[in-house]
Amino acid sequence: MKNKSKPKKPPVVEEITSDEEDENEVLTESEEEVNMNFVEEFEEMEQDLENVTKQIECKRRHVSGHKRYCxxxxxxxxxxxxxxxxxxxxxxxxxxxxxxxxxxxxxxxxxxxxxxxxxxxxxxxxxxxxxxxxxxxxxRPSVVKQIRWSDVEKKSLCEAFSKHIHGTSLPSQSEILFSIEKFPELKNRSVKCIKTAIVNEKNWYKTG
Structure with a gap:
């Protein structure tokens, strides 16, 4: 004797409760809010881009009252x-x-x-x-050509500044002016020129 199969129960369809409906509605409103925010941000970006474009025009103010011309x-x-x-x-x-x-x-x-x-x-x-x-x-007049020292000038230089030529110091300006008065042979030489000649003599004695 064959067993009779029991009839299958129909699938149970769960009804959406009012709470779930409210949840769906909340999600929908949230999505709309996100979209609105995105649109507003995009418009702000466009406005910022327009402002930057204006700032990099050929004529632009960068200090009040001044313009830069490109x-x-x-x-x-x-x-x-x-x-x-x-x-x-x-x-x-x-x-x-x-x-x-x-x-x-x-x-x-x-x-x-x-x-x-x-x-x-x-x-x-x-x-x-x-x-x-x-x-x-x-x-301006060109630099005066250096005049070679005569033997008389060199002799007066060595006599007037012997201690400086063989020593370690250079004469002061007042010492040079005093020597020029004492040795007329040096009157055509400037203080700077005499001091340079003393340095050259010192170097010559060192290498000689």
Missing amino acids: GPKKIWSTEECDEAKKVFGNFLKTAKLPSFEEIQNVRIHNDVLQEISPQAIRMWIENQLLKKRKMSSCD
Whole structure:
């Protein structure tokens, strides 16, 4: 006799309680909040990027009242050079560099120099002063050619400064001036020249 199989029980379907529904709703609201925060952060990043872009423009303020001018160097025209020499002539005469404030005060009221930055104007003035100094140094008389010491001069030198030549010290300025008065043969020699000659004599005796 065959055994009769027991009928299978239908699967039990658990009903979602109200607590689980509330939990699902809370998770959904949390996700929405995260999305909103992400959008706000993204907008802030875009704003920061825009601000940085503005700060690195060619003209930017980095101290109150001052601007930095970037870009390729501008070749000055003859009119601009003449105008700069005219308005900044006092600084060129006194060999003094103007401050950026002084340059800006002149520049804003000068139509010719409007397109030149204060930094470029100051650099131009500095270059003019350097050229002026170089020219003045070239105009100075050349160094006088050294005149060979005569035998009479050398004899007077050795007699006047014998203890210094054979000793370890050098004469003072007053001692040299006194010796020049005592030995007229040395009157055409400067204090520095006599002291150098004494050092040379000392070295000659050491090596000789």
